[in-house]
Amino acid sequence: MSDIHEIKIGFIGFGNMAQAMAAGLLRGGQTPAGQIFACARDWDKLCRNTQPFGMIPVHTADELVQQADVVVLAVKPYQISDVVRPIGELLAGKIVISLAAGYPFDRLEQDLLPGTHHLSTVPNTPVSVGEGIIICEQKHSLTAEEYGLVEKLFAPLGLMQPVETHLMGIAGTVSGCGPAFVSMFMEALGDAGVMHGLPRATAYRLAGQMVAGTGKLLVERGDHPGAMKDAVCSPAGTTIVGVAALERKGLRSAVIDAVDAIQNKK
The missing domain is CATH 1.10.3730.10 (ProC C-terminal domain-like)
Known part of the structure; x- marks a missing residue:
């Protein structure tokens, strides 16, 4: 995954925030549409929100994780456990990024298999035009190389701002x-x-x-x-x-x- 243009990113859940991030990635130009995958409950709506832009809809989270290098958990906080636990073994070899507010490292760690590399974030909607903010929890389990890769991947979205865990809410x-x-x-x-x-x-x-x-x-x-x-x-x-x-x-x-x-x- 050394070439940023070859990284495949998958969104589990494709609501407003995931769509905003995908739009920002496409706008930035370094992530081809064919490298962006998404799955969601409403298949018809998912197809409407992905296929016209060249992004790839998939039917299940299992299929998505198998395709992606970076997996973005873009479902509601109360859905995280139910979504993550059945695919824990598949996620263990991926970079996992959570967008769920109020779901910091320690809480997500309980849902994932030991050793899974993950980072909790809180983005805002202006990421869609490259002027957004992605609040990143300082506590994470990514390697230095993986964190640098995430920084490069999300660079077109705006400012990445690390904060301590107890400041995630106010940030x-x-x-x-x-x-x-x-x-x-x-x-x-x-x-x-x-x-x-x-x-x-x-x-x-x-x-x-x-x-x-x-x-x-x-x-x-x-x-x-x-x-x-x-x-x-x-x-x-x-x-x-x-x-x-x-x-x-x-x-x-x-x-x-x-x-x-x-x-x-x-």
């Missing part, structure tokens, strides 16, 4: 729930643009690219968000007036409360 909330919060902000910003005369499509396009560019600037430069905000706020200028209005309305506390509500629900 997943920030990166996985955050797109919903940002989408609400973009929608509101677009509405404001429309209120002042912009065509809605233009307003949304401007808001989307502004968020994408600002986020990329932060990640690549490593600047503090406060410093980036300050750089746009001229003395007695227009931006600081808007910032002050957001502060009065409690934007920061609202976002913190939203994340806190999610963490307290778990």
Whole structure:
């Protein structure tokens, strides 16, 4: 598996997140469609979501694991045990990647045969356009070579961020729930643009690219968000007036409360 272009990746379960990852892999260009396999309960739906793009649907998890070098467990957390245990012997020789939130290394280790090489992750949906985040648990059983291979395989999807086990939940909330919060902000910003005369499509396009560019600037430069905000706020200028209005309305506390509500629900 030294050549990244020859790696076969198989998705057990092909819901929204698995489809997002597959789309990102195809977009990246280094994984041919014919190297991507998927299985799911609804065969007709699976075929609709794979065959038009050149990906290969298979009927069973057993068949998929036999085809793939890297097996991605993309089913719901409560389904992991039932899916994994019958194919444990087949998985023992593969690189196993879990996408199940709340299913860290130690828990997955109980479902897999001893010695199986696996890594637990939490991706977000922007992986489909190559600007996503894949939270990776620092505790894993991949070899250094296998981990490097996974990094190369997932490089087109965006940022891979390792975190300690006890931080997987909050990291997943920030990166996985955050797109919903940002989408609400973009929608509101677009509405404001429309209120002042912009065509809605233009307003949304401007808001989307502004968020994408600002986020990329932060990640690549490593600047503090406060410093980036300050750089746009001229003395007695227009931006600081808007910032002050957001502060009065409690934007920061609202976002913190939203994340806190999610963490307290778990």
